[in-house]
Amino acid sequence: MELLQLQYFRTVARLEHMTKAAEEIRIAQPALSQTIARLEADLGVPLFDRNGRHIKLNGYGKAFLKKIEPALALIEEGRAEVADLAGLEGGRVFLSTTTHKCFTDVIGSFISRHPKARLQITQASTLDKIKQLRSGDIDFCITFPPLQEEGIEGIPFLTENINIAVPLAHRLADRSNIDLSELADDPFICIHAQNPFRQMTDAFCEQAGFAPNVVCEVDELSGVIHFLRTGIGVAFLPETLFEGQEMGFRLIRIENPDCRRTYQIAWLKDRYLSVAARTFRDYVVDYFQEQPKQYKI
DNA sequence: AACTTAGTCACCTACATTGA
């Protein structure tokens, strides 16, 4: 059974006249008769009652028409939606990212450049991002560390330093850079253990030869900042998060070990990416390449 | 009888599949 047969049948059923239907479809009448005959042979029942040179939709035809009309409407709707998605102007990009300032900057910049493109943004854990990519719910996700997953491709586009934040009265507050091992005995304010940022900073501490003495675990970086101001401990913070802001604590560069993280924009290798999606990906990569000073690529 | 309409037949073309 072919889509063409169904479309021809719908026209014949509506007009109940082969010649008029053929004219509307713009094919010769015999071709239409044969197509309808093939459809009927395929179904095993006649869809029309033939009475002389008149044809009339019969019970089978009416029942069949009732089923295929919404199906054909759905196909036409799908066709229109795909055309819409594939176009840049008015095209949609589905993205899972974080609220990191530099990403909100690039997203804002993209929208101002392409005001008709629509971005659908969600937040999710790394595991959920991978699931969403595989299910086709999103076009891209922004992650760190870069995903090492079968069938997923990515481009690293931003590398930033992870600094140490210390209270203003801390003994190292006047230093511009330190060795992380100097904080081996300090209390740490951390994100909860399941967060990738925490796993990364634990690895930094391990490289420095100690396990962090965690005195406080919070859900978000905003919570870390709140407790930093109380002076109960030190914390890891990404440098781009607070550029140019007076936060009531000091940010100190870590010289050793190498404390940096790299963000990647990732997508499913075999998934078709719309024009809008490809344009967005290229825009993100170009955006950070053009602003090396601000974002320390 | 002339016209109209649905169906049949022969043939052509395009395209997918298959096997060497």
Place this chain on the structure above:
DNA sequence: TCAATGTAGGTGACTAAGTT
């Protein structure tokens, strides 16, 4: 890779049957 083959969809010519 490419020729052979099968299938579907197309056309024009024609026939049969109903209508005017």
